[in-house]
Amino acid sequence: MIGSFRKKGLAAASAVIAVAGLALTSVPAQASEPGVTANSVKLGITVPMTGIAAPGYSKVAPAAKAYFDYVNANGGINGRKIQLVIEDDRYLPQEAVIKTNKLILRDKVFAIVGALGTANNLAVNSKVRLGARGVPSLFVNTGFSGFADKRKYPTLFPLFSTYAMEAKIMGNYIKENFAGKKIGLIVQNDDFGVDALKGFAAAGVKFDETIKYVSGTQSPATALTWVQKLVAAKIEVVYLFGVTTATAAAVGVAAQAGYKPQWIFGSVGADATTIQTATTVPVALLNGAISASFMPDAADTTDEYVKFFREVNTQYNKGVTFDNNVLAGMNGAMMVANAIKAAGPNLTRKGLMAAIESKGATFPSAGLVPLAYSSTSRVGYTGYWIGKYNATGSLLPIEAKNVVYTTDSGNGPVVKTTSKRPALPPKGLPQ
C-alpha cells in the first residue's frame, strides 16, 4: 500500500511539475516581462521632437524624463529606476508606427507612455496592434473620447478630459452666458471635430455659422476666408475648436481686419507659449478670450503641484521654460509612476493595467478634475474649469478657483462641483 501510495504521489508530483512548466511558458515570470529587470523598467514615448508640431509639443517628453530622473534620484520605484526612450514621430502617423514598433521590438519597452496626437495613436493602435500584443499605452496625450473604448483599445488608458466633455461643458456655458448672441464655430473636420460636435449637440447649443477646416490646411490665407464668412454672418461669439496654428491664424487675421468677436478657444488650441514660439501672432491677442482646462495654469505658482513641478524642471530639465506642455509632460509621468508603484514589486503588464483600473481614480496628480478609472471605465479626467486669458497668456478662472464642471462624453448631465484634488504626496513621489 505504501509503495503504491508513494508511486501515485511521485506521479502526481511529476504531473504538478510538468503542469507548472507549462504554466510558466504561458504566464511569463517577472524576469521575462519585457523591459523589466530587478532594478529597472524601460518605457517608451513617441512625440513630435521636430517638424511642424514640435514647437510646444517637443517639451512634453523631456519634461516626463525630468520627472522620472527626479524619481530615480530618490530611489526609483520598488527599487527600479525608470528609463524613458524618446522617439521623434514628427507628428506623422506612419512615423509614429515605425517608431513605436522600434520601441517595442528593438528597445523592448515595458509600456508606451504619453503618446501624442489622435491620428498617431489611432495609427499605432491599428497598425502596431498594441492591444493584440498586450502592450500598455498609458495616459495618451489626446482627448479623443473614442480611446475610452476598452473593447477596441484593451491596453490603452486615456488621461485627458475628452473633447466631447469640453464641448458639452462649454456649450452649456455659451447657452447661459451668450443667449441671444450670434455664435460661430470653427472646427476641425476630423474625429477631433466630431467629438466636439457631439458635445455641442449634447449641450443643445446651436451655431449660426459653422466652418470646418481640414487639419493641415490652416494658414492666414484660409483664416481670411473664415473671417470673411464670420463677418458676413455678423457673428459676435466665435468658438474655435482647433489646433494652435488655427487659433493663431484666426486671431491674427481677425485683428488685422478689425474683427473683434468674443473668442472662445478649445483647450487644445490656445497654448500661449506655442503661439509665442511657433507663430508671429502676439500673445496679447488672446487677452479676454475664454477657454477651458482640466489642469492648473502653468503660471499659477500658488498651486502646489505647479510649484513642485517647477522645482523639478529647474533641477532636472535645465534651461527649459516651464509652461503648459512641461506641466502636461511631468503630470503624465507622475501618473505613470503612480501606476508602476500601484502594480507592486512583481511588475507585469497585466498587473500594471489592473492597478490603474483598481486604484487609478485615486492617483494623486495635478489635474483639477476627478479621474474615473475603474474595472469598467477607461475614462481619465472628467471635466473642466472655465477661464479667461490675460494679456500675458495665462488662463485665470472666471469663477471661484477650484470650481469645476464634470460630465461624461455622452448625454450625461454637466455638474458644477467643488473638486477636491488629492494633495501632492510627500516629495511628489508615488506612495
Added chain:
Amino acid sequence: MKRTFKAIAVGFTSAALVALSLVVVPTAANANPVCATVGGIKSCQGKTSDGAAYVLQAPLNFNGTAFLYSKGYRYPISIPGVWDVAASSVAEQVPGSNATIKTQVATALLSKGYGLFSSAYTKAGWNADGAVKTNVELVGIWKKEFPNTKKIVAWGESQGGFITQALAENYPTLVDAAVPLCMVGGSVEAALKMAGDALWGTKVFFDPTIKAGGYSAGTAGVVEQLTDIGKIAAALTSLSGAIATGAWPATATAVPAAIKAVVPSRSAVTLIGQMAGLPNVSANIDGVSGPGDPASLPHAQFVLGAAPAIATLQNLQDAAILGVLIIADLEGINGGRVYDNTKTDYEAQLGDAKAIYNLALSGNDAADALLGVLKAAPRDTANPAALTKLRAMLSHKGVINVPTVAMTAPFESTTPGGHLQWLINSNKANLDKAKTAAVAAIRAGKPRPSTVNNLMVIWNFPPDKYTTFTSAGLPDTSKPAANGTKHCNYTVAQLTAMAELGAIAAITGKVPNAANARILMRKAGGLSFDRDFEAPLLKFYAIE
C-alpha cells in the same frame, strides 16, 4: 580556395542552363524523365501524370536535401508588352522576382550541394488544388531519380506559398520543412477580396465602364479583360498626373459634379487603398519623407496629403490589374461570378483610416461624400453556385505540421502581411489549445501532446526612409522598388538565407533557433525575426 569555389559556382550556372537546353522533354505524361549531366549538374525533365512539365536538378555532390519549389500566380492570358502566357508553362526552379535573381539563387543552392525541383503546374492562373496533387507525385519522381535524398524542403512564392503551406498541412510525411514566401494565406477568397475591392473602387470612382466581373468565356473574355486593364491603366495614368491639381479623369462619370468640384481625385485614390486594405507605403513612397524643410508646412502637407495617394496609386496598379485577372480566372474555374460585395460595409473597412489619413482624404466630410458614392453604386453579386464552388476550393486549415519558416514583407503590394498573420494567429490558437490539452493530459496521467511551436516568422521590412525627390521636389518614381515593397521583391541573399533556414529546419526537425536565424538574417539584410510584430489582418479576416 575561395576563388576556386567561386569559379566552380559560376561554372554551375552556365552548365546548369546548358544542361536544361540539352534535355529532350518526353512527350508522354508520366514517362520516365529524360536526364543529362553537364558541368557537374544532373538535369532531368519530364511530365507528371496530369501533364505538368517538371524539372529536376542536382549537383553530382548532392547533399541529400532537395528543394521543391512552387511558383506564384502566373497570368492566364497574355498582356501585350507585359506578360506572355507562354511563360506560364515554364517550370521555375527557385523563387526570384526576375531571371537574374532566379539564376543566382539556383546557382548558390546548387553550388552548396542542394537539389532543386519544380513543376510548371498543369495550367496558369489559380491552380492550388491541382498543383498540390502535381507536387505529391513530383516528390515521388524526385526520390526515384535521386534515391539518396534525405530531406525535402517545400518552398514557394505567393500562390506557391499557399501551395507550400497546403502541401505541408496535408502531406506532412512527404516534406520535412516548409518555407512559404509572400504567401496567400487561408483561402484564395482573401486575395480575391482585396483585389476585388480595389478594382471595384477604381471602377466606381474613375470609370464605370470597367467590367470588373462577369467576363465572357473564351476569346471574348480575354478581350474584355484586356480592355479593362487598358481602362485601368488610362485612369491611373490620368490620376498620377493630377496629384497636385486633384482633377478627375473624364471617365469618372459616376461621381457627382458637386463632389468632384470640392474633393480632389487623390482623396478617392486614398480611400480606395484604405478601404481595400492596400499598404500605405509603396515601391517609392515610404510614407514619412517629404520635399524641402522637414519643419515646413508644405513638407507635412506632402507627407500627410499627397504621399498616401501616390503610394496607393503604385499599389493599386498591381491590385486592380490582379483583380481583373483573378476574377476572370476564378469565374472561369467556378462557372460564374465569384466576387460579391453586396454586404460589404466600406465605411467599416475604412475604419480609423478616416482619421489617420484625414488630410489625404480631405477631411471627414469629403470622406463621407466619397463613401456615399460607394454606397449609391450598384454592387456586384456572386453566382451562388459559383461562390459555393469557390469556397470548396483548397483552403488552409491553419495548422503547422512540419517545421515552417515563413517570410513576408508586411507592407508589400499584393500579398501583404495580413495573409501570413492569419496563419500566425491560427497557429497561436492551436498552440494555446494544445497547451490546455497538455495540462489536462498530464493531470489525467495520459501522454502529453506536443506544444512545440514549429512556425518561425521572418518579416522583410522596407527601410524606414527611401523616397527620393527630383530637383522639382517631386517623388522620384523611376527608382527601383525598395526592398520590402512590391510583390515578392526579395534579394538573392534573402532568398538563399531562407533556403538555409529551411534546410536547417528539415535536417533538425525543428525551426532554427533564434540566434542562428539572426546570424543568417543579418548577413542577408532587411530581415527581422520579431515574435512580437503583428501585421494588420486583411479586411477579409478583420471585418467579415
